[in-house]
Amino acid sequence: MATGRTHRPATRSRGIPEATVARLPLYLRALTALSERSVPTVSSEELAAAAGVNSAKLRKDFSYLGSYGTRGVGYDVEYLVYQISRELGLTQDWPVAIVGIGNLGAALANYGGFASRGFRVAALIDADPAMAGTPVAGIAVQHTDDLDRIISDNGVSIGVITTPPGAAQQVCDRLVAAGVTSILNFAPTVLSVPDGVDVRKVDLSIELQILAFHEQRKAGEEAAAEGVALEDPDEEAPPMRATPANRKGPDGDMPAVMPA
Amino acid sequence: MATGRTHRPATRSRGIPEATVARLPLYLRALTALSERSVPTVSSEELAAAAGVNSAKLRKDFSYLGSYGTRGVGYDVEYLVYQISRELGLTQDWPVAIVGIGNLGAALANYGGFASRGFRVAALIDADPAMAGTPVAGIAVQHTDDLDRIISDNGVSIGVITTPPGAAQQVCDRLVAAGVTSILNFAPTVLSVPDGVDVRKVDLSIELQILAFHEQRKAGEEAAAEGVALEDPDEEAPPMRATPANRKGPDGDMPAVMPA
DNA sequence: CGTTGTGAAGATCTTCACAGCT
DNA sequence: AGCTGTGAAGATCTTCACAACG
Incomplete structure (x- = not known):
């Protein structure tokens, strides 16, 4: 494994x-x-x-x-x-395959800044048979069944995964088996790959959560600056299963109101 | 400034x-x-x-x-x-505005994983008057002219920029002026923001270039492992303006063939 | 001069390895 | 017995500040 x-x-x-x-x-x-x-x-x-x-x-x-x-x-x-x-390594041309031609995959295929720097969309691949043949960004979508052949025929070593999360690992495995050694993953999943394969991930949701963290902190600081005692007036009921007596939260800890 | x-x-x-x-x-x-x-x-x-x-x-x-x-x-x-x-900070709801409803903006608007964690697409904004009113992902696109009002009316503090690079800084300035303090930037531009505003960027092209770097390195190692003398047989003519006598490249340095 | 290139100091992040608690 | 929580060591990254150089 x-x-x-x-x-x-x-x-x-x-x-x-x-x-x-x-x-x-x-x-x-x-x-x-x-x-x-x-x-x-x-x-x-x-x-x-x-x-x-x-x-x-x-x-x-x-x-x-x-x-x-x-x-x-x-x-x-x-x-x-x-x-x-x-x-x-941009003095050479890198053929790239995009797998999963939904909204995002199509958007990436249409993305101009792509080709500008040595990258060329060599293939679009999707699991939906109905999409096969449909041109997206001027390139005909091909079916997943032919993934292996498509990768080798085009000498693709960089794959972009824009499938739903459930399909990502499987697609990843097939890409790797076909010879891809670099993967850009847009699916919100942790991919397991053998050594020697590079994975980079782009995750909108994670970025937003990081922003939310800082955003919240700003709000908290504002309140503190105004001398407001920080005390969530009526927070959502926090779920608790194992209720340990002595939790050591850094400050806020659990809201005062606790469900039975 | x-x-x-x-x-x-x-x-x-x-x-x-x-x-x-x-x-x-x-x-x-x-x-x-x-x-x-x-x-x-x-x-x-x-x-x-x-x-x-x-x-x-x-x-x-x-x-x-x-x-x-x-x-x-x-x-x-x-x-x-x-x-x-x-x-x-996900126990509260974060209304998010997406500015620039092209391929990518629309894809993000349709992205499900969005709402799943406390984020709600509160507004879609675009500079194209023809798009105004058009529903994308069930939300009517509004015109940039109303950006200020839209941001304040919805209490948006997180903005997502998916405009072309040329418009990004201007949009950013307007978002910040309207009260946005966190920005997720998909445009391939460096944004200038005042202190207190957080910017995170997502750049497809950068990710691919990083992968290309490692990909190239792998290829080089392979060649080295096979005992092949590394020597680009006939590289692109490298541009040179100021031609200094003693450059200290780590290894490859300049290709042997030099243009007049 | 003005600007690069870089040791050295400092900050941050990761990993180790084990004491301490359940 | 098993797993967490953490000081300490190590690795990596950033910043300083200035000698070296054109």
């Missing part, structure tokens, strides 16, 4: 820290914008501002790639674009 | 580390699944496996919330569900 490795153990990716890798696309985007405006060089300060990070971090990040700047001057925009693209 | 703070300076969020907050939704999802199967208690080991993390991390995470487990037994599922929900 596959161990649910989701985030790569501790492999130092050819020396470049993961956190840096995650920011390279950001720099690349900012640099591309500068390139389009024919700006020849840029300082770490300017570029950092454009990418929304601080300049020390940016310089440190670039230092892992090599010495690509000129002291007293800055970085050559075109040169950096090329170096980062190469580092990210 | 707003300083481009994107990721919250260093505010220790009521003592709970940001990394922990980011995992709470994962735990909550796993716990909800257990709850639906009427599982009464769960050990850190089991729950960790279901959430795709290791058990030490999970226990440490929970320790920031308080002592909610029972030694020798595990955690009471219902009780934990409640505590985490409360911690994340």
